[in-house]
Amino acid sequence: MAPTRRILILGGTGEGNRLAAALVDRPDIAAISSLAGRTAEPVLPPGEVRIGGFGGTEGLAEFLRERSIEALVDATHPFARRISANAAQACARTGIPGAVYSRPPWPQEAGDIWLDAADMEEAAEMASERGGTVLLTIGRQELQPFERARSGRFLVRAIEAPHPLPALPGLQMLLARGPFGLDQERRLLRDEGVTLVVTKNSGGAATHAKLQAARELGIPVVMVRRPAPSGLPVMHGIDELLAWLDHALAP
Ligand code: NAP
Secondary structure (H helix, E strand, O other), X not given: OOOOEEEEEEXXXXXXHHHHHHHOOOOOEEEEEEEOOOOOOOOOOOOEEEEOOOOHHXXXXXXXXXXXXXXXXXXXXXXXXXXXXXXXXXXXXXXXXXXXXXXXXXXXXXXXXXXXXXXXXXXXXXXXXXXXXXXXXXOOOOOHHHHHOOOOXXXXXXXXXXXXXXXXXXXXXXXXXXXXXXXXXXXXXXXXXXXXXXEEOOOOOOOOHHHHHHHHHOXXXXXXXXXOOOXXXXXXXXXXXXXXXXXXXXX
16 A cells, blocks of 8 residues: 655645545545634644644744655635745745645626725725725734724624724624625625725635625725735645645655
């Protein structure tokens, strides 16, 4: 029988969990999933899981060497910039093959009123200029730039509340974990009188309905662009990724 090859999945996403599930029954591959440990009750992938940072690029490179990892898949969120940069650098340093497995960005569709923002700073500037009732669906870690707003009302949807709460005018936390349905999103935007939605271009089905609801209601969406890619090859489909993995692990 062929020896078992060990791989590392940097996860914390549906993609990471999907990949771990696709590999769990393969006798030739032993996958270790890594989570940052940000959420108190994460949805755990099947198989071996480790939780917590590695200690930068060198810590990750050390882990790859110590655990005899033979391939790395960066399945972190498209906006998790630091860990993706560390992954690309650790692969370069150790010579271990690496790839990014991520969902494609959402394309703009006819009827969408999208306002392009290069980053969260620019998104916050746009939101504070416009005022009104702003729905922030950007998680809880990048709320600080919006503290510049002097008026308006902010609804912040996140899985967990940030500590401390940001100083945003009229702050209301909506604690919820996706997926969110279209009816639910229509109701939220309508009932709360939302006049602007701010989101990252995360892609994926679980949080897409808000875009359709905003389109139907003629509500503009500040769409924060993805950060620059890390340099590792990017795969959007699980089949493509599994083919890459088989190739990377070929003797
Ligand atoms: P980040 O800024 O890129 O990473 C910050 C630090 O957290 C990294 O330097 C690393 O610490 C540690 N880290 C991040 N992901 C890790 C992982 N999968 N395993 C072990 N350590 C990890 O990341 P972030 O934006 O805070 O996101 C943290 C995690 O939440 C990611 O795994 C991501 O997939 C998930 N997530 C992020 C978002 C988002 O919008 N950013 C949304 C949904 C889920 P060391 O340098 O000490 O190794």
